Amino acid sequence: MPEIEIILAGLGDAFQPVTLLFVLAGVALGQFVGAVPGIGPVMAMAIAIPFTFGMDPLAGIGFLVGVNKGGLVGGAIPAVLMNTPGTPDAAATAFDGYPLAKQGKPLKATKMALYSSVTGDTFSDIVLITVSAPLAILALKMGPVEVLGVMLLAFAVIAGLMGASLIKGAIAIALGLLAAMVGTDPEHATPRFIFGNFELYDGLPLASVAIGMLAISELLRRLSETSGRPRPAIALPRHQPRADRSVSWAEYWGCRFTIARGAVIGTILGALPGIGSTAAAFMSYASAKAASKQPASFGKGNLHGIAATEAANSSVMGANMIPLLTLGIPGSVSAALIISAFMIHGVQPGPFLFEQQGRLIYGLFGAMIIANMLNLLVGQLGLRFWARVITAPEPFIFASALLMCFVGVSLASGGLFGVGVMLVFALLAFVMSALGLSVVVFIIAFFLGPRLEISLSQTLALLNGDPLKLLNYPVALVLMALAAVTAVMLARRRDRGHDADENSPSKPDA
Amino acid sequence: MKLMTWMKSAATAAAMMLAGMASAEWAPSGTLKLQIGFGAGGSTDTIGRVVAQVMKEQTGWNVIAENKPGGGGVAMFTAIANRPADGSIVGLGVNMPLFVNLVNRPEQMKFDLDSFDYLGTAGRAQLALVARGDAPFDDIDGLIAAAKDAGGAPIAFGAKPQELLMRFISKQAGVDFQFLSTKGGAESSKLLLGGQALASFASGEHLPFLESGDVKMLASVNNVRHSYAPDTPTAIEQGYDIYVDPVYFFATTAGTPDEARSALAAALAAALDSDEVKTVVQNALQSPIDNLGPDGTAEMMKAGLVNTGKLFGK
Numbered sequence: 144m145p146e147i148e149i150i151l152a153g154l155g156d157a158f159q160p161v162t163l164l165f166v167l168a169g170v171a172l173g174q175f176v177g178a179v180p181g182i183g184p185v186m187a188m189a190i191a192i193p194f195t196f197g198m199d200p201l202a203g204i205g206f207l208v209g210v211n212k213g214g215l216v217g218g219a220i221p222a223v224l225m226n227t228p229g230t231p232d233a234a235a236t237a238f239d240g241y242p243l244a245k246q247g248k249p250l251k252a253t254k255m256a257l258y259s260s261v262t263g264d265t266f267s268d269i270v271l272i273t274v275s276a277p278l279a280i281l282a283l284k285m286g287p288v289e290v291l292g293v294m295l296l297a298f299a300v301i302a303g304l305m306g307a308s309l310i311k312g313a314i315a316i317a318l319g320l321l322a323a324m325v326g327t328d329p330e331h332a333t334p335r336f337i338f339g340n341f342e343l344y345d346g347l348p349l350a351s352v353a354i355g356m357l358a359i360s361e362l363l364r365r366l367s368e369t370s371g372r373p374r375p376a377i378a379l380p381r382h383q384p385r386a387d388r389s390v391s392w393a394e395y396w397g398c399r400f401t402i403a404r405g406a407v408i409g410t411i412l413g414a415l416p417g418i419g420s421t422a423a424a425f426m427s428y429a430s431a432k433a434a435s436k437q438p439a440s441f442g443k444g445n446l447h448g449i450a451a452t453e454a455a456n457s458s459v460m461g462a463n464m465i466p467l468l469t470l471g472i473p474g475s476v477s478a479a480l481i482i483s484a485f486m487i488h489g490v491q492p493g494p495f496l497f498e499q500q501g502r503l504i505y506g507l508f509g510a511m512i513i514a515n516m517l518n519l520l521v522g523q524l525g526l527r528f529w530a531r532v533i534t535a536p537e538p539f540i541f542a543s544a545l546l547m548c549f550v551g552v553s554l555a556s557g558g559l560f561g562v563g564v565m566l567v568f569a570l571l572a573f574v575m576s577a578l579g580l581s582v583v584v585f586i587i588a589f590f591l592g593p594r595l596e597i598s599l600s601q602t603l604a605l606l607n608g609d610p611l612k613l614l615n616y617p618v619a620l621v622l623m624a625l626a627a628v629t630a631v632m633l634a635r636r637r638d639r640g641h642d643a644d645e646n647s648p649s650k651p652d653a
Numbered sequence: 654m655k656l657m658t659w660m661k662s663a664a665t666a667a668a669m670m671l672a673g674m675a676s677a678e679w680a681p682s683g684t685l686k687l688q689i690g691f692g693a694g695g696s697t698d699t700i701g702r703v704v705a706q707v708m709k710e711q712t713g714w715n716v717i718a719e720n721k722p723g724g725g726g727v728a729m730f731t732a733i734a735n736r737p738a739d740g741s742i743v744g745l746g747v748n749m750p751l752f753v754n755l756v757n758r759p760e761q762m763k764f765d766l767d768s769f770d771y772l773g774t775a776g777r778a779q780l781a782l783v784a785r786g787d788a789p790f791d792d793i794d795g796l797i798a799a800a801k802d803a804g805g806a807p808i809a810f811g812a813k814p815q816e817l818l819m820r821f822i823s824k825q826a827g828v829d830f831q832f833l834s835t836k837g838g839a840e841s842s843k844l845l846l847g848g849q850a851l852a853s854f855a856s857g858e859h860l861p862f863l864e865s866g867d868v869k870m871l872a873s874v875n876n877v878r879h880s881y882a883p884d885t886p887t888a889i890e891q892g893y894d895i896y897v898d899p900v901y902f903f904a905t906t907a908g909t910p911d912e913a914r915s916a917l918a919a920a921l922a923a924a925l926d927s928d929e930v931k932t933v934v935q936n937a938l939q940s941p942i943d944n945l946g947p948d949g950t951a952e953m954m955k956a957g958l959v960n961t962g963k964l965f966g967k
Contacts, residue, residue: 188694189693190693192698193699282843283843284847286844286847286848287833340723341728341754342722342724344724416840417840470843471839471861472839479839483699483937486696486937487937489936491860492861493860493861493865495865557692557720557722597834597835601833604807604831604832604834605807605831605849607831
């Protein structure tokens with residue numbers, strides 16, 4: 144740990160007006176692009192990186208971190224207001240957020256998302272600042288076999304979200320895994336299911352699939368339902384009581400355990416590179432529902448559902464920085480972008496980072512905490528703005544959202560090919576919903592599939608044909624046993640019939 | 654030293670003049686697209702964007718950087734190979750993914766090496782075979798001995814050619830390795846540092862750990878030694894006649910008129926010689942700029958394809 148003067152100097156740098164300004168600009172931009180369907184903070188960061196070439200390192204990296212953190216808050220906005228999450232992380236936010244918005248309480252829902260997101264984010268930042276070194280060592284000990292255990296546990300927990308029919312849930316998971324197999328296989332580097340399209344060589348573009356299935360399909364469905372005189376997308380009662388426009392302290396405090404659980408899940412999964420925020424968000428949602436005394440109210444506008452998801456997916460980001468700073472290993476796409484920003488400024492993360500760049504790192508820590516505060520501030524203003532926007536007539540809202548999705552996907556996936564993929568998956572989502580197959584379960588399987596496959600392949604290589612070697616991995620065995628127990632418990636509960644039909648994980652009906 | 658500096662600045666001046674002269678004679682009729690064969694945010698993207706920016710400043714042309722991801726550049730080069738040769742699009746890609754596909758599935762490829770006019774290279778990814786600092790060996794033969802003792806050794810790799818290089822070595826030395834396929838250098842480093850892999854491949858991620866002593870370098874697996882480790886021999890020097898040399902190169906459609914081609918090559922050379930590009934590329938690749946020029950790039954591509962055939966045993 145560097146000396147106290149260096150820490151203080153770094154924190155002082157974070158309060159430089161230029162740095163503050165860039166962090167603020169980053170947070171505002173992040174919330175904006177997060178809220179607009181289709182673009183998202185990752186794309187915004189990728190586009191912004193070249194602009195940081197000439198900037199002071201702290202200002203440049205602070206800006207990118209601001210975009211990322213703003214995006215975590217912004218991402219909940221379209222999920223809640225329009226039921227069109229741009230990423231799978233926010234899909235579980237829509238489960239409860241959108242029903243609340245339809246009840247005329249969009250501000251309450253988005254504010255809950257904001258508060259729990261900032262709480263989770265701050266928690267994981269504090270973990271990062273205080274105990275990153277021992278956590279990084281722990282993360283290193285989690286090898287391929289242990290990661291496979293975590294993945295199996297994630298699948299088992301998420302299976303709890305499959306809804307009424309086990310068979311239909313299994314079909315959705317299988318289809319998702321099948322889609323995840325498109326592209327080069329990790330074992331033999333043979334392209335699978337690409338049919339001569341080298342655009343698919345690296346797999347289906349994630350943005351196209353997520354936006355196509357989660358946003359476009361919903362927008363198309365809603366467009367097809369509009370008829371007659373244009374109505375506002377969300378109607379707000381004229382004289383809304385304050386309680387419906389805001390989240391009271393009692394409501395926030397009532398969610399404290401849910402938020403804490405989400406933050407812990409997110410931080411643990413975030414510290415393990417490569418697992419990602421999708422798993423964290425859904426594991427947190429599923430466990431909040433399992434722990435709830437009224438599981439039936441989930442999916443109908445329960446604040447706990449929003450709190451669980453947002454606390455978890457936001458806390459992944461701070462924890463992602465643990466392997467990033469100490470080992471130079473990015474845990475996610477946005478972390479990889481932050482590494483490349485470090486590298487461009489001649490700073491290479493690794494064992495000497497805190498010694499050689501202590502001032503920059505503590506400046507960055509300062510900037511992260513400031514960004515969380517600014518997130519609250521900008522959010523308070525921004526949410527009101529978005530809640531106004533959404534009262535515009537439906538045709539305007541849907542048409543502009545569609546346009547943004549097309550633009551965003553073509554940017555993110557390098558042109559019209561990605562847009563084509565998006566439309567194919569929008570159609571697939573439409574067909575799946577019609578057949579009662581859960582689109583969300585498909586998406587989760589699609590996002591977790593590649594990591595599951597690669598850790599399975601690594602595990603098989605390590606075991607080298609001898610299953611008894613598994614005994615050398617006690618942590619992995621415990622995780623796998625836990626996965627099995629969870630799966631059995633969920634199956635039993637399903638058999639007993641309760642909790643089976645009240646929450647279909649496919650989108651809450653509009 | 655002084656002479657070198659003088660020669661360098663003279664070369665820069667000449668290149669700038671050439672660029673200036675060339676642009677006086679030839680300029681793209683509209684925008685010049687610098688396409689990048691990878692998505693936004695990675696090292697290739699960084700190189701492409703800074704080159705585009707500097708080229709635009711130096712030549713006054715309207716240069717636009719554009720991402721065309723897919724197959725490590727195969728998708729982009731397929732499009733470039735099959736368009737009019739008017740010098741309005743330059744592609745930046747990495748040679749290895751092209752080689753791998755040209756070797757393994759030539760019938761599916763809509764181009765070959767002759768489909769392009771080569772303009773230059775930005776540099777190479779310096780690919781190292783590394784082990785943990787506390788490993789009881791220092792070179793490839795030591796690794797092989799350790800693997801023989803233990804009845805095998807897990808090796809982490811981030812791309813197929815790296816695995817094939819190790820398979821070539823394992824065949825020659827008669828030893829078994831277990832291959833851990835990863836998503837790239839960062840994940841390979843994690844497995845190495847975590848003790849799950851005995852050796853792994855790294856291209857720059859390992860430098861801070863090399864300095865701290867947590868990691869040691871067994872060999873350069875490029876066909877040359879690395880700029881930061883001039884004392885560590887290549888795999889070839891250690892008796893294994895094989896290499897993996899990922900090079901970042903620029904090319905345009907074959908049959909581009911001579912004046913356009915030389916103007917593009919000169920403009921590119923001038924941009925690559927600027928301090929701004931040098932710094933950014935060094936930082937992004939952990940490896941210096943190395944522009945082979947049009948003819949050198951074409952030769953490198955030919956030799957690289959033959960070597961890749963050898964990697965795949967074809």
